[in-house]
Amino acid sequence: MMLKSKISALPGPPQPFDKILNDAGQIILGKHTEIRLALSCLLAGGHLLIEDLPGMGKTTLAHTLARLLGLQFSRIQFTSDLLPADITGVSIFERDKSEFRFLPGPVFAQLVLADEINRATPKTQSALLEAMEEGQVTAEGQTRPLPRPFFVIATQNPTHQIGTFPLPESQLDRFLMRIELGYPDRSAERELLATGNQRNRAEALVSRISPAELPAIQQAIAKLHAAAPLIDYIQALVDATRHDPAFQHGLSPRAGLALLSAARAWAWLDGREIVIPDDVQAVLPAVARHRLRTAQTGGQAQMEDIGRLIRSVAIP
Amino acid sequence: MSTRAEEALDRQATPWLFACAIATALPHAAHQAYWLSAASLLLLGWAVGLWWKNERLPGRWPLILLVIAGCGGILIEFRTLFGRDAGVAMLVLFMAMKLLELKSRRDAMVVIVLGYFLLLTHYLYSQSIPTGIWLLLALWLLTATLIRLHGGASSTRSMSLRYAARLCLQAVPFMLVLYLLFPRISGPLWGLPSDAHAGMTGLSDTMSPGSISRLAQSADIAFRARFVDTLPARHKLYWRGPVLENFDGTTWRPHIGQGTPAALDKLSPSVRYELTLEPHNQRWILALDAPVHLPEGLLLNATLAATQRQPVTERQRFQLAASLDYRFNVAEDSRTLQRNLSTPVESNPKARALALVWRQTSGGPKEIIRKAQDLFAAEFTYTLQPPLLGQNGIDEFLFTTRRGFCEHYAGAFVFLMRAAGIPARVVTGYQGGEFNPLDSHLVIRQSDAHAWAEVWLDDQGWLRVDPTASVSPARIETGIVDALAFDEPLPALVQLRTDWLRNLRYRWEAVNNAWNQHILGYDPQRQRELLSRLGLPETDWRSLATLLGIACSLLVAAMTAWTLYQRPRLDPALRLWQKALRQLARRQVHCAPWETPMALAQRVREQHPALGEPFQNVVDAYLRVRYDDANDNLTPLREAIARLRR
Structure with missing residues (x-):
């Protein structure tokens, strides 16, 4: 890809991601930034957590992305009686062959939608989260690799709802990004009401890319150039969270790495070969909010906290 | 459009300003009228209460009324709005009132500036080490508050304090340069108002029963002495103050007028020492008996007391010498002798009668003196709490109460001598002192205040006789603590009989003395010495100012160069x-x-x-x-x- 002489006049997302973004925008109305963030997250090789009230389009977004990227898709509806084996799979005894055969669970898919992850018990949650971290599943003493690429999109209701087990910080940290969809704006809502069931329309989407191409794209993104001033900026931001009394604790080194890879993916979706501070600021709320707790309420950091953080750090 | 100064003050910054007001005004409470401190405290409490409950600050009219009331109170208390005490009281009161007006950033700035100014005023009252430390901390707090105000809500407490500490540390080189090179003026830098030196303790120039025992209950330091060679024996340490020759029946007063110039024969080699006198607002220098070599500016009067033209209103240092054995005015003029023989007519008849008996039955003055000493040694008690005496005080003391402090003994002794026909007079001053082994200084406190007698004998001149030594030899040999009973009202600091406490006190006094000698005692003379050692023998204020300018510019240049060097190379x-x-x-x-x-x-x-x-x-x-x-x-x-x- 040739770098154009003017950054502001870039052609936009490289083929075929312009189409992917466009198609997804037809299904999830009025949420271009969120779609772009979700796509950046997957392109950066991270897992995505979508948090919002029921009925905001969380599942539809996951469906849409799976279809557009042509990923083998499986959905796990988390409930309070879900067991780890329900996710990873079980061995059953085959009488005719007189041996055990492993029946892979729904986690053996390229894109796993873990719906309402905070309804399951911590034990079950951690079975999934371990799979996310390791890229493999150990069941009945045997380790089995998960398919490549492997993405988890988890959705959860706001944790203060009844009958939920909030994810602990250590597990939240395994999600590269956490986004909220929020209510659609007036025009989007009207269009939604007029056009009908978006989930069905998502089923009708055709894939724009083959899953085999994804690893190459991810590698290209990981190699995207981040100059010293940009690294300085990320370091300054991370450092600021560690000294800001508004937060209970600062961002971890892993969070710093996450910020850089997310910024790279965002820059790539813009068609740029260099990462600029705008990319960092764009992904910072999604990458940092679920990793920070405010000192005042103990809850997750709000948009205003991140805004204040950005305003407290000069761009080098 | 509003400027930055008119912006509303953010709520979180207000406690900083309260702290500043307290830090800068609090030490004044130690010497201010109680109502002023109480009023300031009430105003502060009001302001804090309003801030706590987030209520509206009082409007303009209540504030104007407060200002008028405050000025009125100060006028009634001091009869003026100017001068040191009234001025400081007004500043403290206004500082408290300003806290009720903290609406915008401008108001906060006024509090800060007022705070910096109030810091200075403390030095008009005290230049001690604790004051210095307190004011440095207050300076730090004020600077941190200033940084907090400019940084807004995003600057944290620790950040502001750290940054302020760094600024203050950066100012240290400038402080040192200014301290060393700023032209020194002998005497106070500002023309201090007349009330500046009121309330200092020290010997007064009259003596009546009770005047010295009252003074002896103070642990304040009167002066310090450091001997060049060895410390003389304790019973020879008589520090001469005013000599009192006139007696009216109750009070002894010095004679005003010229006498024969003092003629002194030295009988032993002179002892050289340095005397650092605390301010006592009188003219005499409490030189060791007998002063033989006075530096320029000091006078020796006819009674061998060293004085200065101006009252001692600040700590002063003298290089002095004394001859411990001497013969003084063997040829005294007859008018002086006559004066020292007179007693008020018809006063103290019993004492007069006793003296007459002694005169008729004795072989000479020496025998009379010995008889008086024997009398005191026999049945008298040395105490800080003597009974009150009436009209014929000396009779009552000699024949009824028989309890007294040094002024009673000296007064009664001189009266007896005069009645027996021996010229005699009272000498007041200090006796003894406490040697601090840590810095080799002898510390003389107000509790060492003393009165003794001098008699004139034909071929010996004026001779010192200390009647207290007959009553309580310990007073002269080891000091007042051992001479008095445990239940006497001596200050606790003087009484310390525990070793480690005494040691602690020695240490603290040695530090204080070093501070006085080296930091506060850096006067024009020492500045000249320092500069001449640096190779600048002739210095007037002009060359000092030039030097100061050069030194400060060099410092600024060095710091700028350092900052530039530290700054990362710009891409x-x-x-x-x-x-x-x-x-x-x-x-x-x-x-x-x-x-x-x-x-x-x-x-x-x-x-x-x-x-x-x-x-x-x-x-x-x-x-x-x-x-x-x-x-x-x-x-x-x-x-x-x-x-x-x-």
């Missing part, structure tokens, strides 16, 4: 970018430090559509060279900036 692309930002600033578009170039370009497009395209080109070129390590071609950026200027 050339970044320098060009800052140039472009200056171009924008001229068109009233200011870039926040956290604003990305793209976001700025967007804003420029909205505010100055004509500039939008050229500036976007600058941004593109800048991002491409700044955020791409492989690209160091600055030409496109230079060209884009050149086009922006057009």
Whole structure:
């Protein structure tokens, strides 16, 4: 890809991601930034957590992305009686062959939608989260690799709802990004009401890319150039969270790495070969909010906290 | 449009200002009228209460009434609004009132400036080490508050304090240069108002029963002495103050007028010592008996007391010498002798009768003196709490109460001598002192105040006789603590009989003395000495000012060079970018430090559509060279900036 002489006049997302973004925008109305963030997250090789009230389009977004990227898709509806084996799979005894055969669970898919992850018990949650971290599943003493690429999109209701087990910080940290969809704006809502069931329309989407191409794209993104001033900026931001009394604790080194890879993916979706501070600021709320707790309420950091953080750090 | 100064003060900054007001005004409570401290405290409490409950501050009229009431109170208390005490009281009161008016940043700045000014006023009262430390801490707090005010809500407490500490530390070299080189003026720098030296303790120039025992209950230091060679024996340490020759029946007073100049025969080699006198607002220098060599500016009067023309209103240091054995005025003029024989007629008849009996039955003056000493040694008690005496005080003391302090013994003895026909007079001053082994200084306190007698004998001149020594030899040999019973009201500091406590006190006094001698005692003389050692023998204030200027400029230059050296090398692309930002600033578009170039370009497009395209080109070129390590071609950026200027 040739770098154009003017950054502001870039052609936009490289083929075929312009189409992917466009198609997804037809299904999830009025949420271009969120779609772009979700796509950046997957392109950066991270897992995505979508948090919002029921009925905001969380599942539809996951469906849409799976279809557009042509990923083998499986959905796990988390409930309070879900067991780890329900996710990873079980061995059953085959009488005719007189041996055990492993029946892979729904986690053996390229894109796993873990719906309402905070309804399951911590034990079950951690079975999934371990799979996310390791890229493999150990069941009945045997380790089995998960398919490549492997993405988890988890959705959860706001944790203060009844009958939920909030994810602990250590597990939240395994999600590269956490986004909220929020209510659609007036025009989007009207269009939604007029056009009908978006989930069905998502089923009708055709894939724009083959899953085999994804690893190459991810590698290209990981190699995207981040100059010293940009690294300085990320370091300054991370450092600021560690000294800001508004937060209970600062961002971890892993969070710093996450910020850089997310910024790279965002820059790539813009068609740029260099990462600029705008990319960092764009992904910072999604990458940092679920990793920070405010000192005042103990809850997750709000948009205003991140805004204040950005305003407290000069761009080098 | 509101300026920054009129912006509302943020709520979190107010406690800082309360703390500043307390830190800068609190030490004044130690010497201020109680109602002033109480009123300031009430105002502060009110302001804190309003802040706590987040209520409205009082309006203009209540504040004006408060100001009028405050000024009225000060006028009634001091009869003026000016002068040291009234001025300081007004500042403290206004500081408290300003806390009720903390609405905008400007009000906060007024509190800060007032705080810095109040810091200075403390030095008009005390220059001790604790004061110095307190004021340094207050300076730190004030500076931190100033930083907090400028930094806004995002600057944290520890950040402000750290930054202020760094600023204060950076000021230390300047402080030292100013301390060493600022032209020194002997005497106070400002013409202090007349009330500045009131309330100092020390010997007075009269003596009546009770006057010295009252003084002896104070642990304040009167003066310090450091002997060049060895410390003389304790019973020879008589520090001479005013000599009292006139007696009216109750009070002894010095004789005003010229006498024969003192003629002194030295009988032993002189002892040299340095005396550091605490201010006592009188003219005499309490030199060791008998002073033989006085430095310039000191006078020796006819009674061998050293004085100075001006009262001692600040700590002063003298190089003195004394001859411990001496013969003084063997040839005294007859008028002086006559004066020292007179007693008020018809007073104290019993004492007079006793003296007459002694005179008739004795072989000579020496025998009379011995008889008086024997009398005191037999049945008298040495005490700080003597019974009150009436009209014929000496009779009552000699024949009824028989309890007294040194002034009783000296007074009664001199009266007896005069009645027996021996010229005699009272000498007041200090006796003894406490040797601090840590800094080899002899410390003489008010509790060492003493009165003794001098008699004139034919071929011996004036001879010292200490009747107290007959009553209580311990007073002269080891000091007042051992001479008095345990239940006497001596100050606790003087009484310390435990070793480690005494040691602690020695240590503290040695530190204090070093502070006085070396820090506060850095006077014009010492400044000259220092400069001549630096190779500048002739110094007037002009050359000092030049030197000061040069030293400060060198310091500033060194610090600037250091800062520049420390500053990271600016990337050339970044320098060009800052140039472009200056171009924008001229068109009233200011870039926040956290604003990305793209976001700025967007804003420029909205505010100055004509500039939008050229500036976007600058941004593109800048991002491409700044955020791409492989690209160091600055030409496109230079060209884009050149086009922006057009």
